[in-house]
Amino acid sequence: KNEVEQSPQNLTAQEGEFITINCSYSVGISALHWLQQHPGGGIVSLFMLSSGKKKHGRLIATINIQEKHSSLHITASHPRDSAVYICAVRLDQGAQKLVFGQGTRLTINP
Amino acid sequence: NAGVTQTPKFQVLKTGQSMTLQCAQDMNHEYMSWYRQDPGMGLRLIHYSVGAGITDQGEVPNGYNVSRSTTEDFPLRLLSAAPSQTSVYFCASSPHGGLPSYNEQFFGPGTRLTVL
Numbered sequence: 001k002n003e004v005e006q007s008p009q010n011l012t013a014q015e016g017e018f019i020t021i022n023c024s025y026s027v028g029i030s031a032l033h034w035l036q037q038h039p040g041g042g043i044v045s046l047f048m049l050s051s052g053k054k055k056h057g058r059l060i061a062t063i064n065i066q067e068k069h070s071s072l073h074i075t076a077s078h079p080r081d082s083a084v085y086i087c088a089v090r091l092d093q094g095a096q097k098l099v100f101g102q103g104t105r106l107t108i109n110p
Numbered sequence: 111n112a113g114v115t116q117t118p119k120f121q122v123l124k125t126g127q128s129m130t131l132q133c134a135q136d137m138n139h140e141y142m143s144w145y146r147q148d149p150g151m152g153l154r155l156i157h158y159s160v161g162a163g164i165t166d167q168g169e170v171p172n173g174y175n176v177s178r179s180t181t182e183d184f185p186l187r188l189l190s191a192a193p194s195q196t197s198v199y200f201c202a203s204s205p206h207g208g209l210p211s212y213n214e215q216f217f218g219p220g221t222r223l224t225v226l
Contacts, residue, residue: 004152033215043200043217086152097168098215100152 003027004101006087012107019074021104023087030092032070034061037084037103046072046085077108111136116201116218123191123225131186131221133201139216141204142184143168144176146197147220153200159184191225198222 004025013019023032034046047054047061049070054061058077063070074081084105088098117132135142143158155168159178173195175187184203188195201218 002152035215041198041220041222043202043220045214045216048214088153097155097158098153100154102150102152 002102003099004087004089006085006101006104008104009102010105010107012109013077015078015108015110017077017108019077019081019106019108021072021085021087021106023070023072023101025068025087025089025099027089027099028092029065029068029089031090032063033088033090033098034070034072035086035088037086039083043086074106079108079110082107113137114201114203114216114218116199116221118221119219121221121223123188123223125192125225127191129188129191131188131199131201131223133184133186133218134182135184135203135216136182137203137205137216138181139203139205140181142178143202143215144174144184144186145200145202146170147200148197156186156199188223193225196223196225 007022031050033048035043036046037043049061049063058075060073072085084103086103087101090098114135140161144156145153146156147153154170156170156174157168157176159165162178162181165176165178178184199221202215204215
């Protein structure tokens with residue numbers, strides 16, 4: 001079983017819909033990252049959070065350390081949000097590396 | 111700033127050949143790392159470096175070597191390519207000399223490698 005599980009693996013929605021992508025992990029962590037991988041392959045960091053909630057534009061990330069769960073929300077989704085969204089966790093032990101989820105492929109249709 | 115650059119973008123090798131994937135950053139980041147991305151799997155750390163002259167193994171280091179002679183460059187060497195090394199390779203860097211997971215990571219555009 002992967003230490004980091006994302007759901008759904010694939011998500012297709014219509015423009016304007018509210019999007020939720022989930023990340024669950026089975027190990028103790030002290031921080032979690034959300035990344036976005038564009039269709040061309042480039043990867044950018046969206047958020048790093050260790051508690052509560054962060055917001056940037058139409059993107060909102062939340063984390064519940066006790067429940068070992070994080071969500072990434074996109075409000076008023078747009079076709080340009082189509083990408084693979086990747087969750088990665090910093091373990092309590094071995095903090096030199098991140099453990100990555102498999103990613104969620106999001107497609108927003110106009 | 112160019113950010114993190116990688117060359118080549120695409121490469122095809124025959125089994126047993128050697129090659130070097132280049133990675134450079136112009137942001138004066140102390141931490142640099144190499145990942146591989148395979149279908150159905152998350153990014154996996156190959157090697158990383160916390161500063162010039164310092165390197166360490168990640169999760170999947172076998173078959174790869176790295177060196178860090180300057181802050182800017184972090185090449186990844188495949189000593190004898192195998193089909194199992196067919197993958198997309200990403201280089202990343204992060205600032206402040208700290209552990210990457212404490213800081214935002216900046217990724218290069220990736221190198222798609224096929225080993226026949």
